[in-house]
Amino acid sequence: MEPTPQRRSIRYNGYDYSMAGYYALTICARDKAHLFGVLTPEEPLQPSALGQLVLSELAAIPTHFPTVRLDTWMVMPNHLHCILVLTRNQAVHVSTVVGSFKSRCYAKWRKQLLADGQPVPASCWQRDYYEHIIRNASELEGYRKYILDNPSRW
Template sequence: MGKDQRKGLPQRRSIRLKGYDYSQAGLYFITICCQDRICLFGDVVKGEIVLNEAGKMVETEWLNLPDRFKNIELHESVIMPNHFHGILKIVGVTLVVARNVGIAENQIGQPQGIAPTKTIGDMMDAYKSITTVNYIRGVKTLNWQPFNGKLWQRNYWEHIIRNEQSYQRISEYIINNPKEWSDDKFHTP
């Protein structure tokens, strides 16, 4: 019996592709939504997103992800009033084979070898964490709109981009998202 079932809660079904390695090179379309779809990051005015200071912070932290994770490149993205869309590319990691030598006494406790490649989940956890910390700081010091409980919904949505046609369609969707805001499934009037 799953942990959630013991508490009388329904067991959550994974939304990830079973058996897929989310640390491998490739393009990923990411969507993250605010908890309860509350609009915290700005407004759409005449088909253009106008970010408030919180939205600018969320955008800045997205743009800073390649500084934290050296094996990624960012493509199209858009911060919307209550959600975020972006395309993230994990680039191939070149492994270097280390010589088979013992560890010197003064190296014990020091990093050895290559750190494992981070997954999309690791990256999104880091992104959600830093944006939440910064948002809380903004609520406390800059009078940003408070949120109830959590800034972001529990998980994130991803789609593995497998070909150029899919990439083009998703890129256009991201670019045009502000123009289509009134018809967006995340729109809350």
């Protein structure tokens, strides 16, 4: 049997993602499908049932991880942006927070679909996520603006 090839990591080589700091994240829906809702002129996102779960679980991250807080976030029809803040060194890894969040969302959505007798996709998430280590106040302000302006660029 041939070994499975290693996937190339998109993380910054040698960086400890459990270090306190600010991390800009983008997490995409499976196949970039518009699963989380629709944008309307009246509000940034009119969430679907899954979109409501995503918003709820995003807000609950600090409950599950007391050393983590959310700075700024925006859920779009097929992705979300957020700035995650690790408040203490080596208390939790960014990938643990993201993995837990994605898992909780999918499990609750799957349960809803099964209860409604609907087919259940293998996932609602694209594999992995994108991140940027925010290194200074100027970058932080730039990411905050980018996130909050995202609906107007849609």
